[in-house]
Amino acid sequence: MSNEGIYRVVIAKIGLDGHDRGAKVVARALRDAGMEVIYTGLHQTPENIVEIALQEDANAIGISILSGAHNFLVKKLMKLLKKRNIDDVKVFVGGIIPDADIGVLEELGVIGVFGPGTPLDEIVLFVKENVEPVI
Amino acid sequence: MDKRTLSNIEVPVYKEKFDIEDSQPGKYPFTRGVYSTMYRGRYWTMRQYSGFSTAKETNERFLLLLNKGQTGLSCAFDLPTQMGYDSDDEIAQGEVGKVGVAIDTVEDMKILFDGIDLSKVSTSMTINAPAMVLLAMYIVVAEESGVDASQIRGTIQNDILKEYIARGTYIYPPKQSMRLITDIFEYCAENYKKFNTISISGYHIREAGSTAVQELAFTLTNAREYVRAALSKGLDIDVFAKRLSFFFNAHNDFFEEIAKFRAARRMWARMMKDEFGAKDEKSMMLRFHAQTAGSSLTAQQPENNIVRVTLQALAAVLGGTQSLHTNSKDEALALPTNASVTTALRTQQVIAHESGVANTADPLGGSYYVEWLTDELEKQAKSLINEVEEIGVLDAIASGVIQTKIHESAYEHEKLLNQKERIIVGVNDFVQEDTEVPELMKVPDSVSQDQINNLKKVKSERDQEKVDKVLSKLKEIASTDNNIFPVVLDAVRARASLGEISNTLRDVFGVYRPSFTI
Numbered sequence: 001m002s003n004e005g006i007y008r009v010v011i012a013k014i015g016l017d018g019h020d021r022g023a024k025v026v027a028r029a030l031r032d033a034g035m036e037v038i039y040t041g042l043h044q045t046p047e048n049i050v051e052i053a054l055q056e057d058a059n060a061i062g063i064s065i066l067s068g069a070h071n072f073l074v075k076k077l078m079k080l081l082k083k084r085n086i087d088d089v090k091v092f093v094g095g096i097i098p099d100a101d102i103g104v105l106e107e108l109g110v111i112g113v114f115g116p117g118t119p120l121d122e123i124v125l126f127v128k129e130n131v132e133p134v135i
Numbered sequence: 136m137d138k139r140t141l142s143n144i145e146v147p148v149y150k151e152k153f154d155i156e157d158s159q160p161g162k163y164p165f166t167r168g169v170y171s172t173m174y175r176g177r178y179w180t181m182r183q184y185s186g187f188s189t190a191k192e193t194n195e196r197f198l199l200l201l202n203k204g205q206t207g208l209s210c211a212f213d214l215p216t217q218m219g220y221d222s223d224d225e226i227a228q229g230e231v232g233k234v235g236v237a238i239d240t241v242e243d244m245k246i247l248f249d250g251i252d253l254s255k256v257s258t259s260m261t262i263n264a265p266a267m268v269l270l271a272m273y274i275v276v277a278e279e280s281g282v283d284a285s286q287i288r289g290t291i292q293n294d295i296l297k298e299y300i301a302r303g304t305y306i307y308p309p310k311q312s313m314r315l316i317t318d319i320f321e322y323c324a325e326n327y328k329k330f331n332t333i334s335i336s337g338y339h340i341r342e343a344g345s346t347a348v349q350e351l352a353f354t355l356t357n358a359r360e361y362v363r364a365a366l367s368k369g370l371d372i373d374v375f376a377k378r379l380s381f382f383f384n385a386h387n388d389f390f391e392e393i394a395k396f397r398a399a400r401r402m403w404a405r406m407m408k409d410e411f412g413a414k415d416e417k418s419m420m421l422r423f424h425a426q427t428a429g430s431s432l433t434a435q436q437p438e439n440n441i442v443r444v445t446l447q448a449l450a451a452v453l454g455g456t457q458s459l460h461t462n463s464k465d466e467a468l469a470l471p472t473n474a475s476v477t478t479a480l481r482t483q484q485v486i487a488h489e490s491g492v493a494n495t496a497d498p499l500g501g502s503y504y505v506e507w508l509t510d511e512l513e514k515q516a517k518s519l520i521n522e523v524e525e526i527g528v529l530d531a532i533a534s535g536v537i538q539t540k541i542h543e544s545a546y547e548h549e550k551l552l553n554q555k556e557r558i559i560v561g562v563n564d565f566v567q568e569d570t571e572v573p574e575l576m577k578v579p580d581s582v583s584q585d586q587i588n589n590l591k592k593v594k595s596e597r598d599q600e601k602v603d604k605v606l607s608k609l610k611e612i613a614s615t616d617n618n619i620f621p622v623v624l625d626a627v628r629a630r631a632s633l634g635e636i637s638n639t640l641r642d643v644f645g646v647y648r649p650s651f652t653i
Contacts, residue, residue: 016214016230018303021344021430024542025549041649042303045226067214068469068578072229098469098575116434116467117562120553 005133007035010058012049013042014065014073022094023064029120030062030127046077053089060131065095071104078108090131094118141388142346144511150503160455160496164404166397166509168455169420173496174487178206179451180458181483182259184426186211186235187470188582189589190246193236198250199473205480208289209259209460210247211235212269217304219265219637222586232582234470235261239590239632244272245279253277258289259334259424259458264306266293267319267620268636271627274327290331290380290424293319296357297336299532299647301343301541306637309529311644315619316361317368320375322620331380333361334424341384342430344545347395348512350384352519353537355402360528362411372411376418385451385459386428387443393499394508396423396454402513424458425451432467436561436570440464445482452486453499459483469575533650590632597630605629606639613643 011027013020020042027039038056040049053061063074074093081089092112093105102113111130114123138146158164161171170176183200185208186193197208212235215227221239222231231237238244248258253276262269270291277284295312298305305312316333323332337354345353358379365375383399386392403421407413427447432440441464448461461479463471471479487493499505523531531537551557558564605626612619626636 016218016220016226016304017234018298019342020303021342021542021545025344025546028542028546029549067230068233069214069229072580076229096468098577099572100575116432117559119563120549 005135007060007127007131007133008038008056008058009035009060009062009127009131010038010040010049010053010056011062011064012040012044012052014044014046014049014063014077015067015069016043017065017067017069018042019066020064022066023062026062026064026094026120026123029124033124033128035127046073046080049077050080050084050086054086057134058089059134060090060092060127063091063093063095065093065097068096070095070097071101074105074110075108078110082109088132092126094123140347140391140508141386142348142391142512142515144348144391144508144515147504150507152503153507155501155503155506163408163416163419164401165420166401167497167500169400169422169457171496173455174452174493175496178487178493179456180207180257181205181480181487182207182209182424182458182460183476183480184209184211184261184460185476186213187576188232188236188578189585190236190238190243194247194249194251196473196476197247200476200480201251201256203477203480204484207257207259207458208251210261212260212262213237214304216269216633217262217264219268219306219633219641221590221632221634222583223590224634228583231586232578237582237586238269238272239586239634240593240630241272241275241627242593242630243589244269244276248276252282253280254282254286256288259292260289261292263292263295263298263302263304264312265633265637266291267315267623268627268633270319270330271620271624274624275627285327286329287327288329290334291319292336292382293333294336294357294382296360296528296532297339297353299649300340300353300537302339305647307640307644308647309532312647313361313364317364317370318618318620320365320378321368321370322618323378324370324374328378330378332375332378334380334382335361336382338382338384338426340541341386341428343541344430344548345541346544347386347388347391348515348519349540349544351395351399351402351512352516352523354381354383355399355406355516356520356523356528358403359406359410362407366411372407372413373415373418376407376413377415381421381423383423383425384428385425385447385454385456387431387447389446389450390505390508391512392447392450393454394505394512396425396451396456397497397505397509398513398516399423400455401509402516422457424460425454425456426460427451427462429462429466432462432464433559433562434467436567437464437468437573439561440467441478441482444479445486448482449486449490449492452492455497465573465575468572469577472574472576475573535649593630594632601629602626602631602635606631606635609636609639610643613640
């Protein structure tokens, strides 16, 4: 992958949700696929996540949320990114997201939403195809 | 090709005859069940974990379930409540009423149990870091409704160690959290003798991706840590141990799960008798609640989940559970609807009343395979327990040793699915594109504003001076070794909010921040 550039992905738990099995498994799978992954740990605010992404020079943020607060919290995150003119960081979301909300998140600029049972290979491939690596 | 259980135990083609330990249900070490007649005396308690939106909506769900034959209550609180924040806290934005009911003051709790006689029903509350406050609210609701509060029955989860390990709703550091827990043990042993003061939970450890062996081992190491904490506070083992209860996962591998429940009973009985010198047999009885595995539910072809839940529930019953929650088919997608939760409850009723499996105690006792598997799980769990014991439970949590082991199992499982070495019907095999998405429940965003308005009203009507006084007393007591439960009760009676009480304790105790990430 070295000649294709580097993927730096922040995997983040947003809000008060404590379910991090999926976040950690996805982080591990991306790492095993050769990407650099920063896992934030639990209970991150949208502000924290933006800060971490900037500090880590990330080109993607993967948000994990199973608490049903995605519409509010992801919206806040996307607004913050826009406000700070950060347009080179792609955001994807995984968790319990009802079909009806997928469109809402995509309209906010989220590039992909992954529900329960998504194969790890599919997520890895999606990141490779949709995120611009750092050269 | 070899066959393995979900915990990676190699399974024989058939298990040859061997000498099986002779034991009876209701007798030490209780491998075959804690009661001599098991379900002939009484069925397990059918207890669906429920809660969403405001207290009023959840009360309606409680009444609906009781009306359909549910025999106990189990309350789900929203995340701000579980983390000790009021609904008007900035950090609660977007989360109010989402994964459970929002409770800010005892006034919400009154609405939650409106029309329900607390002297008759038993209530389980999934609440950990702020367990003392929510139990105090329950007690005050009983007091103010004219019920003899000393007679209330139920369970608070109150298991902070598994929160650090697997579930994430912790507030205070371990030492202070353990103090709150043993304060509860002590105060309830004197005043609320019928209330289970803790539900030591393997459920969430399993949901986080552990194997059955790890679930068993880590639950028992946590249990041992609570016993030690209580003993070092000077409590009498044969007083507090009767009110320790357990909570396990009922997962997919049918016989392995049954063996796990049997092994758990035996291991606990031996630990209490041999290691801690308990004299009363009731202190050695591992009584547990079981819930079918949420993480085994699929978003794809959700109807199939009814079948999964039936098998898992059957394993819990054959394993001798005292109480059971069956998941609803739509829970990989959202909180369950009235219709789906009814089917889940009906599943338990069919097992109890139609299948005949409840007519005899431990029907699988004496099966070579199940007995062998029980021994095997015990053996493997013991070796893992010894490993943790060498490090010390709190150090093993602080350094992430336990969490890393669970994560390794979770990742291994996911890789096996990816390679199709494990099959989940509808997910990595037998996939179909044309399944219908069922109608889902949605919690409206307006709940948050309703809840904030309720809180404002309570605050405007209460005696503020009284509240200030009791909160400053709480602060004072918290920094001594005295039991803080009586002051928390007074704070609740004065209509102090959950957030106010929790923040007072945050000031004294500090907050927990994990020092590692995976």
